Amino acid sequence: MTAPLSREQMAWRAAQDLADGSYVNLGLGMPVLAANYAPGEREIFYHSENGILGVGPIPEPGYEDPELVDAGSRMVTLRQGAAVFDSAASFAMIRGGHLDITILGAYQVAANGDVANWDPLTPNKGPLIGGAMDLAKGAKAVHIIMRHNTKDGGARLVTACTYPLTAPGKVNRVYTDLAVLDVDAGRFIAREIIPGLSRDELEARTDGPLIFADDCCDLIAPELSP
Amino acid sequence: MINKVVRDIAQAMAGVTSGASIMIGGFGNAGIPAALIRTLSDNDLDNLTLIINAIRRVDECEPVLFAEQRVSHVISTSFRGPDALPSNFERQWIEGRVSLEIQPQGTFAERIRAGGAGIAAFYTPTAVGTPLVEGRELREFDGETCVLETALTADVALLRAQKADRFGNLFFQGTQANFGAAMATAAALTIVEVEEISDEPLPPEQVHLPGIYVQRVVQVSR
Numbered sequence: 001m002t003a004p005l006s007r008e009q010m011a012w013r014a015a016q017d018l019a020d021g022s023y024v025n026l027g028l029g030m031p032v033l034a035a036n037y038a039p040g041e042r043e044i045f046y047h048s049e050n051g052i053l054g055v056g057p058i059p060e061p062g063y064e065d066p067e068l069v070d071a072g073s074r075m076v077t078l079r080q081g082a083a084v085f086d087s088a089a090s091f092a093m094i095r096g097g098h099l100d101i102t103i104l105g106a107y108q109v110a111a112n113g114d115v116a117n118w119d120p121l122t123p124n125k126g127p128l129i130g131g132a133m134d135l136a137k138g139a140k141a142v143h144i145i146m147r148h149n150t151k152d153g154g155a156r157l158v159t160a161c162t163y164p165l166t167a168p169g170k171v172n173r174v175y176t177d178l179a180v181l182d183v184d185a186g187r188f189i190a191r192e193i194i195p196g197l198s199r200d201e202l203e204a205r206t207d208g209p210l211i212f213a214d215d216c217c218d219l220i221a222p223e224l225s226p
Numbered sequence: 227m228i229n230k231v232v233r234d235i236a237q238a239m240a241g242v243t244s245g246a247s248i249m250i251g252g253f254g255n256a257g258i259p260a261a262l263i264r265t266l267s268d269n270d271l272d273n274l275t276l277i278i279n280a281i282r283r284v285d286e287c288e289p290v291l292f293a294e295q296r297v298s299h300v301i302s303t304s305f306r307g308p309d310a311l312p313s314n315f316e317r318q319w320i321e322g323r324v325s326l327e328i329q330p331q332g333t334f335a336e337r338i339r340a341g342g343a344g345i346a347a348f349y350t351p352t353a354v355g356t357p358l359v360e361g362r363e364l365r366e367f368d369g370e371t372c373v374l375e376t377a378l379t380a381d382v383a384l385l386r387a388q389k390a391d392r393f394g395n396l397f398f399q400g401t402q403a404n405f406g407a408a409m410a411t412a413a414a415l416t417i418v419e420v421e422e423i424s425d426e427p428l429p430p431e432q433v434h435l436p437g438i439y440v441q442r443v444v445q446v447s448r
Contacts, residue, residue: 137353
């Protein structure tokens with residue numbers, strides 16, 4: 001069996017589905033890596049909920065500006081055609097349904113499209129919601145990048161989320177280290193699977209109705225360094 | 227003659243009292259009024275309500291506030307410390323000594339915007355279907371269930387901008403505006419630390435926040 005995809009490879013695969021001319025918000029963690037891997041000829045505007053439309057690359061040393069950061073508090077640059085604005089305007093953009101796609105991380109996705117990504121029920125730690133509920137509700141499409149299973153082998157693609165929800169019924173597509181799956185009509189539909197992983201094995205590692213697309217094919221990503 | 231520029235931080239913070247509700251701008255390091263936050267522990271202020279996107283930024287700027295339990299209520303979207311062990315504020319919340327209103331960032335921003343715009347409340351679908359709306363007033367619009375959210379106002383807003391003139395007009399650099407711009411409109415007393423005071427009035431097209439929302443400006447270099 002081909003090795004499961006790395007973080008970078010999952011982000012690469014998600015990036016291949018970002019269309020030329022789209023407006024996209026990338027969540028913290030693996031999603032934000034996707035900006036490194038979108039095909040270079042496509043013009044994509046990355047939105048950052050703290051007030052940027054058109055996030056550019058990380059600055060060269062010596063060109064950092066502490067007053068210009070993204071939603072992960074990283075110092076960034078602005079791309080050609082970018083705009084900056086305040087948080088109320090930024091969330092009006094999100095909640096008004098103007099973003100084409102948000103890519104988020106998650107703890108669990110359910111077959112009915114529910115997503116849980118904000119509260120891992122960690123004891124002795126406070127809650128962190130951030131912009132995830134607004135993004136999951138407001139974006140035209142919600143894509144998720146997450147590992148297929150928990151560290152102890154438990155399912156993250158589930159019949160019903162056990163963690164507190166971020167938004168009900170909103171997820172369209174999930175990129176895992178094993179497969180690309182659409183979420184539709186209460187089922188997971190496998191579109192791509194890593195070579196050598198049997199359909200039975202994928203089913204065993206998924207807790208929820210799973211079917212395979214007629215044209216289900218190999219999930220192959222290039223070698224990428226962390 | 228209007229002159230909103232004050233001499234020093236002590237003068238800028240005059241009249242901020244115990245029991246005050248205080249909005250604090252900033253996201254990451256951008257727009258964090260660090261010098262103003264550091265003075266909140268002076269003058270024995272306590273029983274404070276802090277309204278800020280991520281509470282850890284306050285704790286990083288002025289650990290004394292939570293170490294000495296000067297804060298009694300927090301309205302925030304992120305109440306998580308940076309480490310695996312709980313921060314002081316998390317411990318006080320777990321022990322019931324700090325009360326917390328946690329909410330989505332867009333709802334937080336819009337409640338503040340509404341507070342500054344004379345809108346008492348609004349309905350939004352964000353957070354419907356999550357534990358956050360349990361027991362709350364819901365209403366359906368065009369087949370979509372929405373939750374009622376009320377406006378937020380405060381006694382004081384603290385923010386940071388790149389540049390101001392004597393009229394209190396502000397120019398924000400980069401992503402400095404974030405929550406501060408709306409907070410300035412929703413607070414009775416808005417205090418701004420700025421990198422630079424412009425001797426000339428800011429060009430009108432470069433005024434990001436009109437001086438009507440700003441009461442005091444103090445120059446503080448990073």
